Amino acid sequence: MSQVLPDDASPVHDLIGIGFGPSNVAMAIALSEHNARVGGQEAITAHFFEQQPCFGWHRGMLIDDATMQVSFLKDLVTLRNPTSEFSFLCYLKSKDRLIDFINHKNLFPLRVEFHDYFEWAAAKVDGMVSYGHEVVGVAPVVRDGAVEHLEVTVRSGEGLAVHRARNLVIGTGLRPLMPEGVERGDRVWHNSELLAKVDELEDASPSRFIVVGAGQSAAENVAYLHRRFPRAEVCAVFSRYGYSPADDSSFANRIFDPAAVDEYYAAPDDVKRRLMDYHGNTNYSVVDIDLIDDLYRQMYQEKVLGTERLRFVNVSRLTGVKETPDKVSATVKSLVTGEESSLDADVVVFATGYSPADPIGLLGEVADRCLRDEEGRVHVERDYRIATDPGLRCGIYLQGGTEHTHGITSSLLSNTAIRVGEILDSLLDRGVKSASDEARPVADGIASTAR
Numbered sequence: 216m217s218q219v220l221p222d223d224a225s226p227v228h229d230l231i232g233i234g235f236g237p238s239n240v241a242m243a244i245a246l247s248e249h250n251a252r253v254g255g256q257e258a259i260t261a262h263f264f265e266q267q268p269c270f271g272w273h274r275g276m277l278i279d280d281a282t283m284q285v286s287f288l289k290d291l292v293t294l295r296n297p298t299s300e301f302s303f304l305c306y307l308k309s310k311d312r313l314i315d316f317i318n319h320k321n322l323f324p325l326r327v328e329f330h331d332y333f334e335w336a337a338a339k340v341d342g343m344v345s346y347g348h349e350v351v352g353v354a355p356v357v358r359d360g361a362v363e364h365l366e367v368t369v370r371s372g373e374g375l376a377v378h379r380a381r382n383l384v385i386g387t388g389l390r391p392l393m394p395e396g397v398e399r400g401d402r403v404w405h406n407s408e409l410l411a412k413v414d415e416l417e418d419a420s421p422s423r424f425i426v427v428g429a430g431q432s433a434a435e436n437v438a439y440l441h442r443r444f445p446r447a448e449v450c451a452v453f454s455r456y457g458y459s460p461a462d463d464s465s466f467a468n469r470i471f472d473p474a475a476v477d478e479y480y481a482a483p484d485d486v487k488r489r490l491m492d493y494h495g496n497t498n499y500s501v502v503d504i505d506l507i508d509d510l511y512r513q514m515y516q517e518k519v520l521g522t523e524r525l526r527f528v529n530v531s532r533l534t535g536v537k538e539t540p541d542k543v544s545a546t547v548k549s550l551v552t553g554e555e556s557s558l559d560a561d562v563v564v565f566a567t568g569y570s571p572a573d574p575i576g577l578l579g580e581v582a583d584r585c586l587r588d589e590e591g592r593v594h595v596e597r598d599y600r601i602a603t604d605p606g607l608r609c610g611i612y613l614q615g616g617t618e619h620t621h622g623i624t625s626s627l628l629s630n631t632a633i634r635v636g637e638i639l640d641s642l643l644d645r646g647v648k649s650a651s652d653e654a655r656p657v658a659d660g661i662a663s664t665a666r
């Protein structure tokens with residue numbers, strides 16, 4: 216694979232963004248609004264790299280009736296700039312659906328609709344991103360004993376290219392989590408690939424699915440597979456007694472407020488832990504109460520009619536899974552009796568959650584300059600910038616992977632608009648441009664060497 220090295224004439228971007236999910240789309244919007252305001256030499260030059268061939272937000276889970284778990288007012292911009300032309304309301308207006316949405320009296324749009332909104336917003340800042348470009352490494356460029364800028368290696372269909380930046384913003388999102396020792400296969404899926412895989416089964420007339428897990432994604436998978444395959448049995452296996460409802464009550468919802476980030480950040484570690492214990496049920500391993508009620512109603516109706524297809528195998532764990540060309544054999548252990556039983560299925564879906572992508576896994580030797588706490592977690596300043604040794608003059612900002620410092624909104628949409636505003640302020644406060652750049656024309660910085 217050919218590698219293009221930057222020459223000294225190639226621009227040093229003020230900021231390179233890794234990933235172009237909602238977090239970095241919001242960042243690009245904040246930058247473009249800033250640049251439109253200040254113009255000329257004060258404009259911040261930035262470029263983003265996204266590995267997917269086009270914009271995509273959890274496409275495998277765009278189930279047609281699934282709704283957002285966050286108010287549409289927590290879109291990419293409104294909390295930071297309620298007059299922004301990138302808001303969900305402006306999107307609705309452009310689609311001629313504003314009045315219909317208002318009549319719907321609903322804060323929580325369909326997930327497919329919010330995906331369309333994200334795509335619409337991302338298309339408006341298309342010039343700032345290269346799709347089909349995966350960042351594969353970061354290296355320091357040292358001058359006079361200090362790291363002056365970073366070289367970012369990007370892989371695309373054209374080979375490898377190196378781009379230079381004074382600051383990075385890493386928004387690489389979540390990774391699907393499988394139980395230890397379980398490999399994905401044709402019949403063993405993670406829920407993140409549900410819609411991509413399910414079409415292949417259409418002609419196979421599946422007779423049984425097993426869905427492992429008790430969170431929102433698990434419940435959505437159970438409901439979807441039950442509806443989509445009217446002749447198949449769907450067995451939900453989980454260690455709880457039953458699904459637990461998400462706490463979306465008004466007081467608890469304040470844990471997602473911008474002010475909660477300040478308080479969480481300032482709190483001692485034991486208080487941080489306690490807050491997560493108290494309010495983890497606003498987000499983790501919980502299900503919307505309406506969906507719980509629907510599933511129960513369905514199960515009961517089938518019981519009455521003698522047509523049972525929905526089975527809930529509770530207080531149980533799936534302890535083994537063996538895939539063969541025409542089925543999967545699962546072993547299910549009762550946590551009450553310890554008894555193991557086997558259950559064959561056409562497919563097992565693991566709705567076993569996600570973990571944040573390792574934020575500094577891409578940083579190579581630059582990672583050695585990032586400070587860590589006693590538990591080995593990366594030390595992040597309030598402005599989302601990784602604390603580094605003083606020899607690193609570049610800023611490395613995190614969007615995601617900061618739950619231990621900034622709280623539960625780290626990987627969620629709730630605070631995205633505010634967070635990108637804070638990162639922008641930090642870039643400006645810390646002097647995003649070096650003195651030698653002041654005469655540099657803006658257009659140079661925006662151009663990417665590989666698009």
Ligand SMILES: Cc1cc2nc3c(=O)[nH]c(=O)nc-3n(C[C@H](O)[C@H](O)[C@H](O)COP(=O)(O)OP(=O)(O)OC[C@H]3O[C@@H](n4cnc5c(N)ncnc54)[C@H](O)[C@@H]3O)c2cc1C
Pocket residue numbers: 233234235236237238239264265266267271272273276282283284285348349350351386387388389432569572577614615626627628629
């Ligand atoms: C099914 C589902 C539904 C959800 N619904 C909600 C909700 O309703 N409300 C809410 O607040 N949160 C929700 N979430 C949480 C979710 O984390 C956020 O919605 C959102 O995706 C966070 O955006 P992000 O840009 O930080 O990460 P992501 O959306 O994961 O985007 C990261 C991007 O980085 C790209 N990338 C990764 N590595 C590289 C690399 N090396 N080079 C280039 N590109 C790279 C990826 O391809 C991806 O496009 C949901 C999560 C899931 C899985």
